Amino acid sequence: MKNQSSLFVIFCLCLTAGLLGVYAVFVGYFNGHQEYEMRLTVLQKQVDKEKFDNSLLTYQLKDFQQTVAQVLPDNKKLQAKYELKNLASSVRSPASDEVVDLSPVLFEKGKKFFNSQSYDKAIQQFSTLTEKYPLSSHTVEAKFFIAESYYLKKDFKSCLQEIDAMVSQYPDNDLTGFILLRMGQISEANNQVEEASEVYKTVAKNFKNEKLKEQARKLAQSVEYK
Known part of the structure; x- marks a missing residue:
């Protein structure tokens, strides 16, 4: 068991x-x-x-x-221009807008209108230049004159839009610094003294052109006494 x-x-x-x-x-x-x-x-x-x-x-x-x-322009246009420039002999159409760079002509016309205070016509010429020839050596100057024309017309809203575009596209260009002084003056006209002073000081600090820096410092000092 x-x-x-x-x-x-x-x-x-x-x-x-x-x-x-x-x-x-x-x-x-x-x-x-x-x-x-x-x-x-x-x-x-x-x-x-x-x-x-x-x-x-x-x-x-x-x-x-x-x-x-x-x-940038269309790649085909660039290629066509390159081929035309490198051919030993080529036939160029006199009426071809794609081959002939008319930006210097438009720029001189715009300056004449600007100097005669025909600001609307100046804006039209400079705008045509920047639209048709965005890579032209005159593009930055044209944009500057557009903004300056709006300022002298007292169309401050359009002027500020052009200034903003220049700051975005050409932040280091001296003409951008000069047109920024107009932004400060617009702020002064709107009794925004502190904003104007800040713009002038920013220009004096960040740009290398001595004439521009001196002008910005003088404007900043004039604001401080207001």
Whole structure:
């Protein structure tokens, strides 16, 4: 009887040990499976992020290309000009607007209108220049005269818009510094003395042209006494 009881106990212990072993294997399997799923999820997120980043870069590249395309002339036109310049002999059409650079003519006409105080006509000439010949050496001066014409017409809103465009496109150009002085004077006319003083001080600090810096300092000092 005792032997049977001992055998039964041993059997139960063996069975229990076996069940525990199976349980351990079972738990280990599912824990490993969960860890694998977690790793797979992390990798999937990384892949999705890389896809998103690539999509974003593609979009930014297209946006950049569109921006450049708006500034530069059409590539075909550039290629045509290059080929014409490098041919030993070529036939040029006298009426071809794409070949002949008329920006100097427009610039001189604009200056004549400006000097005769025909500011509307001056703005029209200079605007035509900047639209047709954005890469002309006269473009910055033309934009300056447009802003100055608006100022002398007392169309301060349009003047400020032109000044803002010059600051964005030509922040280091001396003409941008000179036209910024007009922004300060517009602020003074609107009784915005502190804003005017800040503009003058900014010009005096950030531009290298000594005449411009001296003029900005004098205007800043005159504001302080008001």
